[in-house]
Amino acid sequence: MSHINNFKDLLLFEIQKAFYDERGRGARYRLTTAGVSYLAEHLKEKAGDINEVKAWLKENGFVKNIEFEEEMVSLKIIVDSCCLISIRDYFDSAGMQPLGCPIANVFMNALELKSGLSPELLPIKFNGGVCELTLAKMATSDVVEGMSK
Amino acid sequence: MENKREVFYQVIKNRRSVRKYTDTKVSEEDLQLILESGRQAPSGENAQPWRFIVVRDKRNKDFLARIGKNASGRRFTGEFLSKQMHERFKGLEDEEKRALAFKKLTSGDVSGFVSEADVILLILGKKDVWDAPFDTSAAIENMLLTVTSLELGACWLVAPCIDIRDELKMKKHFEVPDDYKIFAIISIGQPAKVAGPRPRIPLNELTFSEKFGEPYYK
Numbered sequence: 001m002s003h004i005n006n007f008k009d010l011l012l013f014e015i016q017k018a019f020y021d022e023r024g025r026g027a028r029y030r031l032t033t034a035g036v037s038y039l040a041e042h043l044k045e046k047a048g049d050i051n052e053v054k055a056w057l058k059e060n061g062f063v064k065n066i067e068f069e070e071e072m073v074s075l076k077i078i079v080d081s082c083c084l085i086s087i088r089d090y091f092d093s094a095g096m097q098p099l100g101c102p103i104a105n106v107f108m109n110a111l112e113l114k115s116g117l118s119p120e121l122l123p124i125k126f127n128g129g130v131c132e133l134t135l136a137k138m139a140t141s142d143v144v145e146g147m148s149k
Numbered sequence: 150m151e152n153k154r155e156v157f158y159q160v161i162k163n164r165r166s167v168r169k170y171t172d173t174k175v176s177e178e179d180l181q182l183i184l185e186s187g188r189q190a191p192s193g194e195n196a197q198p199w200r201f202i203v204v205r206d207k208r209n210k211d212f213l214a215r216i217g218k219n220a221s222g223r224r225f226t227g228e229f230l231s232k233q234m235h236e237r238f239k240g241l242e243d244e245e246k247r248a249l250a251f252k253k254l255t256s257g258d259v260s261g262f263v264s265e266a267d268v269i270l271l272i273l274g275k276k277d278v279w280d281a282p283f284d285t286s287a288a289i290e291n292m293l294l295t296v297t298s299l300e301l302g303a304c305w306l307v308a309p310c311i312d313i314r315d316e317l318k319m320k321k322h323f324e325v326p327d328d329y330k331i332f333a334i335i336s337i338g339q340p341a342k343v344a345g346p347r348p349r350i351p352l353n354e355l356t357f358s359e360k361f362g363e364p365y366y367k
Contacts, residue, residue, distance in 0.1 A: 026311055029311045029312040029313065030312075031313075032312055032314055033313055033314060033317075073226065073230065074230055112314070117219060117223070118219070118223065118312070118315075119223065120223045120224055122227050122230060122231040134231075136223065136226045136227040136229075136231075137226075
């Protein structure tokens with residue numbers, strides 16, 4: 001990777017870290033739309049379809065692969081080799097969760113366009129070049145039944 | 150006048166986050182005093198970046214309740230699914246009570262009650278003022294204390310404003326210009342129920358002498 005690309009990635013991490021240092025944990029909720037406008041511009045009405053979003057991200061080299069595991073109140077997205085992985089690794093090295101994830105954001109936007117309700121990104125799990133993103137869909141308090149232990 | 154020091158401290162101690170209200174209206178006289186108290190708050194370079202929107206229309210209050218309910222429900226559903234909530238309530242051994250607490254939080258009702266209040270204030274701040282978050286917070290606290298002194302109740306809510314997605318919906322609905330940020334909403338009304346005081350960290354655990362970690366009060 002070139003110095004310029006490395007520099008851009010480090011810069012994106014440093015900007016987010018500076019934002020966190022100023023705003024604390026609340027900073028993550030200010031980044032939930034980062035990346036959404038770019039895909040919306042390119043995908044237009046298809047931006048609300050998670051399969052179209054997935055195909056576009058793969059075709060354009062943003063990720064190597066994406067798999068979904070959908071449950072009643074959550075959507076799990078397994079992302080392999082994301083183009084933003086080095087920014088994630090800077091956060092990991094600093095002992096932090098990434099403040100946000102543009103890949104998660106575009107899927108959250110897709111779900112919101114369908115249901116009118118915006119989901120919540122759970123802490124991201126890392127496994128080498130793979131990220132496990134889980135989006136909590138706004139449900140009802142019935143979600144608690146049988147899961148409160 | 151009673152002892153000023155005692156009266157003032159009692160108002161501070163009596164303040165609660167009130168989430169249940171009667172149908173009694175807040176008088177215009179009281180509302181003006183509350184707003185005036187906000188106006189008298191300190192601000193960096195006397196910038197006075199705060200602006201207030203008074204919401205009394207039922208449709209607008211219902212809109213705010215929906216935003217707040219979804220915001221809190223979403224956030225707490227996330228905490229529930231990631232088990233962060235279980236960690237937070239691990240000291241609560243009664244399973245029934247724990248399930249009730251989880252239900253209350255994931256339902257979003259902790260923020261969805263606002264439409265029951267007679268008045269909701271939207272607290273805005275000018276973005277180009279450096280200290281706007283601190284200035285608006287000072288104005289909010291002034292108003293909350295005045296609410297208490299008037300024997301009314303209020304709740305300071307940030308949940309509907311913290312996520313940019315919710316704030317954008319509110320800004321569109323209330324036609325807030327882009328150079329202002331919505332920092333908080335405050336529900337105000339006649340309390341139907343006033344909760345007891347919440348636990349506070351003892352002073353000797355949060356006050357240090359000369360450097361962090363060295364207790365000031367031994």
